[in-house]
Amino acid sequence: MRLSPGPSSAALQRLVDGFDRFRGQHFEADAELYDALLEGQHPEVMVIACSDSRTDPAIICGAQPGDLFVVRNVAALVPPCERDRRPHGTAAAIEFGVVALGVRHVVVLGHSFCAGVRCLLEHDHGAERFAFVSDWVNVAREVREEMDGLVTEAERLLVARRAEQAAILSSLRHLTTYPFIAERIREGRLSLHGWYFHFGWGTLQAAEGPRGPFRQLDSGETPRPAIGG
Numbered sequence: 167m168r169l170s171p172g173p174s175s176a177a178l179q180r181l182v183d184g185f186d187r188f189r190g191q192h193f194e195a196d197a198e199l200y201d202a203l204l205e206g207q208h209p210e211v212m213v214i215a216c217s218d219s220r221t222d223p224a225i226i227c228g229a230q231p232g233d234l235f236v237v238r239n240v241a242a243l244v245p246p247c248e249r250d251r252r253p254h255g256t257a258a259a260i261e262f263g264v265v266a267l268g269v270r271h272v273v274v275l276g277h278s279f280c281a282g283v284r285c286l287l288e289h290d291h292g293a294e295r296f297a298f299v300s301d302w303v304n305v306a307r308e309v310r311e312e313m314d315g316l317v318t319e320a321e322r323l324l325v326a327r328r329a330e331q332a333a334i335l336s337s338l339r340h341l342t343t344y345p346f347i348a349e350r351i352r353e354g355r356l357s358l359h360g361w362y363f364h365f366g367w368g369t370l371q372a373a374e375g376p377r378g379p380f381r382q383l384d385s386g387e388t389p390r391p392a393i394g395g
């Protein structure tokens with residue numbers, strides 16, 4: 167039986183063409199790197215990013231294969247540690263990156279115009295249409311409560327951008343509830359970073375502490391962690 171190519175075949179063809187280019191320009195041209203990666207992966211940085219197609223951390227940060235251990239989910243959220251023996255995809259990736267690979271830095275990379283954070287803010291309206299998204303983003307419900315507390319017109323105008331940054335800080339705090347993370351921070355073996363990519367302005371900001379604020383990173387600057395040494 168021959169399957170129909172379907173309506174998106176051109177989009178898929180572009181990916182196969184892209185793989186051909188990758189093979190020629192990277193895989194074959196940089197055989198030393200790919201031979202070394204055959205032995206195993208030793209990334210120093212784990213990135214927790216949003217699934218949004220515009221915010222691929224490897225692309226926007228110019229990373230090489232083997233540089234980043236990445237987990238992506240809706241809104242780049244980290245739920246608090248829960249040992250209820252149910253499957254937790256994000257927690258599993260964090261455990262693997264931190265415990266098995268021994269990454270030295272965990273970066274929560276949020277971004278502007280995040281539909282997941284909008285869904286979090288509009289939780290009561292979106293629950294029927296987006297049941298799974300709604301339940302997922304609710305792990306950061308404290309952000310919605312925080313935004314409900316904004317009173318002035320100026321504050322409310324910027325509520326979406328503030329909520330996106332508050333969601334990053336919420337994820338950083340939740341990361342510290344995992345015992346294997348708290349232990350490594352105490353021992354100086356791990357640090358946590360909150361980064362915010364504003365793709366309207368083309369800027370990258372970093373949280374200066376567990377409660378913010380966010381400050382734009384200068385070119386060439388070594389970012390300081392929000393939590394840990």
Ligand SMILES: [Zn+2]
Pocket residue numbers: 216217218240241242277279280281282283
């Ligand atoms: Zn997003």
